[in-house]
Amino acid sequence: MPTVPQASVLVVEDEPLINQAVTDRLRAEGFTVHQAYDGPGAVAAFERERPDLLVLDLMLPGFDGLEVCRRVQARRPVPVLMLTARDEETDLLVGLAVGADDYVTKPFSLREVVARVQTLLRRVERASELLAAHESAATLIVGDLAISPRERRVLVGDYAVHLTPLEFDLLVELARMPGAIRSREELMSAVWGWSDATGTRTLDSHVKSLRAKIGAERIRTVHGVGYGLEPA
Numbered sequence: 478m479p480t481v482p483q484a485s486v487l488v489v490e491d492e493p494l495i496n497q498a499v500t501d502r503l504r505a506e507g508f509t510v511h512q513a514y515d516g517p518g519a520v521a522a523f524e525r526e527r528p529d530l531l532v533l534d535l536m537l538p539g540f541d542g543l544e545v546c547r548r549v550q551a552r553r554p555v556p557v558l559m560l561t562a563r564d565e566e567t568d569l570l571v572g573l574a575v576g577a578d579d580y581v582t583k584p585f586s587l588r589e590v591v592a593r594v595q596t597l598l599r600r601v602e603r604a605s606e607l608l609a610a611h612e613s614a615a616t617l618i619v620g621d622l623a624i625s626p627r628e629r630r631v632l633v634g635d636y637a638v639h640l641t642p643l644e645f646d647l648l649v650e651l652a653r654m655p656g657a658i659r660s661r662e663e664l665m666s667a668v669w670g671w672s673d674a675t676g677t678r679t680l681d682s683h684v685k686s687l688r689a690k691i692g693a694e695r696i697r698t699v700h701g702v703g704y705g706l707e708p709a
């Protein structure tokens with residue numbers, strides 16, 4: 478059973494067999510699934526179908542998954558599960574901070590894709606609950622960082638920084654206790670709503686992209702333990 482009843486997923490993959498296999502499996506799990514096979518088709522289908530989530534292949538005809546991600550995220554924030562051919566590609570994408578929320582490397586199991594889709598959708602539900610909880614929250618100030626949970630805006634000095642939803646939630650979580658080193662498990666469960674061994678790589682990736690956006694020196698790493706936001 479999908480976490481969000483009737484949640485709709487757009488599967489973007491130019492390899493017809495993979496596209497159909499992922500689609501069939503998600504449908505069997507109760508999702509409404511739309512399909513696209515290239516970059517322009519993906520953006521058009523996104524506009525037309527307004528899916529709750531994208532499963533997005535990186536290498537696509539027309540323009541690639543990176544560009545699809547940029548274009549759709551500019552219109553409406555939506556969780557994106559990116560399909561990559563190699564782990565190195567994932568690292569590259571994380572460095573570019575394209576706004577994908579999770580990555581699966583090919584070859585993947587359909588079970589894994591379904592699990593990741595469900596987790597991302599649960600996260601969105603959780604994020605809207607968090608947002609409601611943050612509605613009255615004041616702006617968090619840490620050094621020259623100003624974080625407004627209500628508006629989901631971040632200023633570094635006078636500059637507005639664009640963060641993905643997960644990067645934002647991670648920053649808010651760190652900013653709640655400036656200077657404190659938070660364990661990976663603690664951060665995973667606070668931000669993602671779950672924690673296991675495979676998740677720490679996802680966390681490390683998001684810390685990396687957050688650093689790229691707000692300044693590497695602001696987040697301290699304690700190897701083998703976790704991360705903390707420098708107080709000033």
Ligand code: CA
Pocket residue numbers: 490491492534535536537
């Ligand atoms: Ca492809």
